[in-house]
Amino acid sequence: xxxxxxxxxxxxxxxxxxxxxxxxxxxxxxxxxxxxxxxxxxxxxxxxxxxxxxxxxxxxxxxxxxxxxxxxxxxxxxxxxxxxxxxxxxxxxxxxxxxxxxxxxxxxxxxxxxxxxxxxxxxxxxxxxxxxxxxxxxxxxxxxxxxxxxxxxxxxxxxxxxxxxxxxxxxxxxxxxxxxxxxxxxxxxxxxxxxxxxxxxxxxxxxxxxxxxxxxxxxxxxxxxxxxxxxxxxxxxxxxxxxxxxxxxxxxxxxxxxxxxxxxxxxxxxxxxxxxxxxxxxxxxxxxxxxxxxxxxxxxxxxxxxxxxxxxxxxxxxxxxxxxxxxxxxxxxxxxxxxxxxxxxxx
Amino acid sequence: xxxxxxxxxxxxxxxxxxxxxxxxxxxxxxxxxxxxxxxxxxxxxxxxxxxxxxxxxxxxxxxxxxxxxxxxxxxxxxxxxxxxxxxxxxxxxxxxxxxxxxxxxxxxxxxxxxxxxxxxxxxxxxxxxxxxxxxxxxxxxxxxxxxxxxxxxxxxxxxxxxxxxxxxxxxxxxxxxxxxxxxxxxxxxxxxxxxxxxxxxxxxxxxxxxxxxxxxxxxxxxxxxxxxxxxxxxxxxxxxxxxxxxxxxxxxxxxxxxxxxxxxxxxxxxxxxxxxxxxxxxxxxxxxxxxxxxxxxxxxxxxxxxxxxxxxxxxxxxxxxxxxxxxxxxxxxxxxxxxxxxxxxxx
Numbered sequence: 001x002x003x004x005x006x007x008x009x010x011x012x013x014x015x016x017x018x019x020x021x022x023x024x025x026x027x028x029x030x031x032x033x034x035x036x037x038x039x040x041x042x043x044x045x046x047x048x049x050x051x052x053x054x055x056x057x058x059x060x061x062x063x064x065x066x067x068x069x070x071x072x073x074x075x076x077x078x079x080x081x082x083x084x085x086x087x088x089x090x091x092x093x094x095x096x097x098x099x100x101x102x103x104x105x106x107x108x109x110x111x112x113x114x115x116x117x118x119x120x121x122x123x124x125x126x127x128x129x130x131x132x133x134x135x136x137x138x139x140x141x142x143x144x145x146x147x148x149x150x151x152x153x154x155x156x157x158x159x160x161x162x163x164x165x166x167x168x169x170x171x172x173x174x175x176x177x178x179x180x181x182x183x184x185x186x187x188x189x190x191x192x193x194x195x196x197x198x199x200x201x202x203x204x205x206x207x208x209x210x211x212x213x214x215x216x217x218x219x220x221x222x223x224x225x226x227x228x229x230x231x232x233x234x235x236x237x238x239x240x241x242x243x244x245x246x247x248x249x250x251x252x253x254x255x256x257x258x259x260x261x262x263x264x265x266x267x268x269x270x271x272x273x274x275x276x277x278x279x280x281x282x283x284x285x286x287x288x289x290x291x292x293x294x295x296x297x298x299x300x301x302x303x304x305x306x307x308x309x310x311x312x313x314x315x316x317x318x319x320x321x322x323x324x325x326x327x328x329x330x331x332x333x334x335x336x337x338x339x340x341x342x343x344x345x346x347x
Numbered sequence: 348x349x350x351x352x353x354x355x356x357x358x359x360x361x362x363x364x365x366x367x368x369x370x371x372x373x374x375x376x377x378x379x380x381x382x383x384x385x386x387x388x389x390x391x392x393x394x395x396x397x398x399x400x401x402x403x404x405x406x407x408x409x410x411x412x413x414x415x416x417x418x419x420x421x422x423x424x425x426x427x428x429x430x431x432x433x434x435x436x437x438x439x440x441x442x443x444x445x446x447x448x449x450x451x452x453x454x455x456x457x458x459x460x461x462x463x464x465x466x467x468x469x470x471x472x473x474x475x476x477x478x479x480x481x482x483x484x485x486x487x488x489x490x491x492x493x494x495x496x497x498x499x500x501x502x503x504x505x506x507x508x509x510x511x512x513x514x515x516x517x518x519x520x521x522x523x524x525x526x527x528x529x530x531x532x533x534x535x536x537x538x539x540x541x542x543x544x545x546x547x548x549x550x551x552x553x554x555x556x557x558x559x560x561x562x563x564x565x566x567x568x569x570x571x572x573x574x575x576x577x578x579x580x581x582x583x584x585x586x587x588x589x590x591x592x593x594x595x596x597x598x599x600x601x602x603x604x605x606x607x608x609x610x611x612x613x614x615x616x617x618x619x620x621x622x623x624x625x626x627x628x629x630x631x632x633x634x635x636x637x638x639x640x641x642x643x644x645x646x647x648x649x650x651x652x653x654x655x656x657x658x659x660x661x662x663x664x665x666x667x668x669x670x671x672x673x674x675x676x677x678x679x680x681x682x683x684x685x686x687x688x689x690x691x692x693x694x
Binding site for chain 2: 090091092095096097099100101102165237238239241253261262263265268271272274276277278279280281283284285286287288289290291292293294296
């Protein structure tokens with residue numbers, strides 16, 4: 001089969017790889033229907049973090065093979081794969097926090113038994129912990145829904161995690177740091193949870209427009225202290241009740257803290273840059289709560305899926321470019337050069 | 348009048364001070380009925396942080412004088428003074444987080460107009476922002492309740508803040524780091540919010556016993572990695588859902604993080620030691636939420652007061668020594684030498 005492999009900085013190639021097969025009784029083999037490129041894939045692509053081997057962690061597809069111990073999934077099922085694969089039985093999983101699973105594994109790395117797992121940007125993948133990871137979408141599948149379903153794999157679930165972690169509730173004023181696909185999905189999530197006002201920080205006209213379509217009420221182009229001043233100007237001197245930090249740099253975390261009110265909450269989901277630290281004395285003095293991390297997509301998909309199926313939310317609009325898997329190198333380049341927010345790959 | 352003044356390391360004296368008088372229209376003058384020594388007063392006493400001038404920030408008393416603008420309090424009222432004084436109108440105050448008030452001030456420091464505020468360990472205090480700070484207790488006052496009422500000024504409200512910040516709810520397994528008055532009040536708060544199991548970390552038999560009286564179900568004497576192992580041994584391999592960090596050192600924060608499950612919550616209220624930092628990558632990987640800070644006692648007192656008045660909670664049991672104000676130096680010494688958990692001072 002063909003699958004994407006990253007070889008180093010700005011070097012991704014579609015290559016011939018071995019067909020995945022069942023390795024353990026809890027495995028599934030899934031034929032990928034759609035995959036995509038994630039902002040976090042760009043860290044490796046840009047050489048910010050070392051990366052090599054099969055890549056991609058977002059996919060929807062059709063189940064082709066199953067291990068003997070899989071009971072809740074059938075061959076032929078259309079499934080959403082969350083970006084992290086979890087055992088479903090550890091304390092974190094039992095508490096709805098599959099992203100902190102004791103045995104979590106990822107596409108493109110090895111499973112708990114040491115068998116390699118394929119990357120999602122390919123034609124097929126083996127999925128360990130199939131029952132406790134994959135979510136079946138009841139068929140038949142409307143093709144037009146595929147981009148929206150695909151976002152549940154990561155970006156929509158991650159935006160939702162930012163909003164849930166920031167405790168967004170009815171009437172809240174929410175600020176969103178980051179206008180990438182996750183930030184935009186954070187706007188959807190904040191609106192869905194009842195936010196009254198949603199302020200997006202963005203300098204990109206296309207992203208500003210998409211944010212407004214998703215429910216953003218205000219856009220701020222300023223950065224740093226000026227951004228906090230701009231928020232105060234919008235809010236009659238106040239700051240945001242909740243902030244979604246959807247980037248993961250030191251600057252974005254500092255920005256998030258600068259626009260949240262005393263006693264407010266920051267939900268962060270950007271994979272944090274090395275060395276990002278929070279000064280407890282600062283948090284203490286302002287009583288700012290910090291929560292977040294890797295989204296437990298497996299736990300959120302069942303909650304978000306009905307809203308996708310009935311069209312209440314349309315997170316697939318974050319895809320502004322669709323390419324065949326053949327053109328995966330161009331998909332990376334388009335995102336790297338910010339010509340596209342997020343690229344969908346068809347197989 | 349007589350009031351306590353700290354002059355430096357292990358040097359507190361009861362001295363003659365000017366009688367407080369009304370300085371502004373929102374002031375009250377309160378005759379102190381009972382005050383006490385706080386664990387945080389010991390930071391200055393021990394020379395860990397520089398401290399000089401009037402000291403003490405916990406008191407209950409009777410209102411003697413009022414400024415013209417005070418409307419909700421009458422001369423003769425019995426009041427609880429929260430340890431921080433707040434304007435009642437800024438965004439934080441409007442959101443129930445008076446501890447992050449834009450104009451918060453403290454006993455022993457200056458008010459927003461630059462007028463000095465008396466320390467609480469004295470015979471009388473001037474209280475700025477009287478309406479939005481003091482809480483009236485409906486009379487007549489049962490003398491036996493005074494120690495319990497006094498804890499609402501700080502330690503009981505602070506223990507409650509740890510539990511609220513850690514999101515303690517019905518059925519939770521809670522670990523409490525710190526067996527001082529705040530940690531013990533944290534046990535009361537966790538039980539009151541429905542915790543099923545409360546594990547206290549303590550090596551002191553008297554404090555262990557008091558913790559059990561307040562509702563602790565288990566005691567752990569280990570520290571560091573051994574404490575986490577001990578928690579796992581108690582919980583069949585699991586860790587705590589919520590942890591109350593009631594100390595404020597780097598070690599205690601590390602300890603708290605070591606006993607909380609993936610996706611769990613740490614509520615911290617110990618005044619943090621300088622330089623205490625949280626590594627975001629660590630929190631991200633485990634999806635641990637961190638919240639807390641200075642307790643908004645003014646906001647919590649109305650919620651906790653009914654439970655004190657009807658005897659549902661008896662936080663005044665944290666006072667294991669009562670001394671007249673004359674013996675304030677001995678009160679500090681007894682706490683410093685850990686001969687007493689917390690000392691009540693009568694005027």
